Amino acid sequence: MKFTEDFTFYLKQERKSENTIKGYLLNVQQYIKWFEASYGLECNSLYRQNVLEYISFLKNIKVQNAKTINHKISSLTKFNVFLIDQKVQEEKVIYKTDMLKVQTAYASPTKVSEIEVKQFLQNILESKNKRNYAIAVLLAYTGLRISEALSIKLRDLNLQTGECIIRNGKGEKQRVTLLNSRVSHAVGGYLKERNHSAVSQTSPYLFISKKREQLERTVVNRLFNMYSQTITPHQLRHFFCTNAIEKGFSIHEVANQAGHSNVNTTLLYTNPNQKS
Incomplete structure (x- = not known):
């Protein structure tokens, strides 16, 4: 031819x-x-x-x-x-x-390293605001979405068993999130301080402000901006997933904890050394 x-x-x-x-x-x-x-x-x-x-x-x-x-x-x-x-x-x-299907090698969505997260948490700890510290630690070591964290009610929290029921997960799904000792200690320290607030007498929510029964997302975003130009609540969610897999948690364990409805989402975090 x-x-x-x-x-x-x-x-x-x-x-x-x-x-x-x-x-x-x-x-x-x-x-x-x-x-x-x-x-x-x-x-x-x-x-x-x-x-x-x-x-x-x-x-x-x-x-x-x-x-x-x-x-x-x-x-x-x-x-x-x-x-x-x-x-x-x-x-x-x-x-x-x-055309053949190509298996894409995804890069982990996390953009922050473990040392950066530790420094971020340490700076908030040294500010001596126990509520802010508890929020940051909770997000970093549970993988919760910020909306889920701010919707936690006291009745859903059990620090003795290290469990927290998330009732308003994505897609209205309910799940139980495990709290490690670091989270339990940080939240426990905050609860002692919370009890002295006037709002605590009427609010069912874990995280409150001086005037509101439920802490607002904008307040948390301002807090994060004070201590970092790169770390956001959602970045801490990415960090948790990558960090948990690196520490030996299974894909299904991380998917459960983070509330991923599809494990393929969790698989995005199996390339922790790549940056997206």
Whole structure:
């Protein structure tokens, strides 16, 4: 099949780059070489059965990865369109469904290191505000969403068993979150201080302000901005997931704790050394 000049011209008309054109030509030439070696015949057209056999050859004999094979399929797809345009053949023989699924290597969403989180928590601790410290520690070591943390009611908290019921999780799902000793100690210290507030007599919520029965998210955001330009409540959630997996927790344990409805979300944290 003599096609090189016409196919090149066709691709240039579509304003493809020189590198793209070279890639298309190379991939098509490799297919033709395979076809002629396999069948001892000249390749005059594309047939679906041949293309499927070629894909199987690339996968099982050449053992090429999915991304490389998909590049070759894309080139043959474009060549197929070219042959139809040139009236060499009429039918489309390659489809989008022929592309192989590529397993993407996701980078962990966390942008803060453990030492940065520890320094952040230490600075809040030294401010001597036990409520602020309790919130930050809770978020860093439970993986709670900020909305979940601020909605915790006293009746849902049991520091003796180290458990907290989250009633307003995403999708209105309820779950039990475990509190480690660091969280229990920080929250316990805050509760002693909380009892001296006038609002504490009427508010069912764990976290309160001097005038409101439920602490507002904007207050927490301002607090975080005071101590860090990079650490946010949501970043602490990312930190928890990555840190827990690094410490040996299973994917399902972390998914449960963080309230992920799909473990694929949790799997994003299995590449802790990459930055997104």
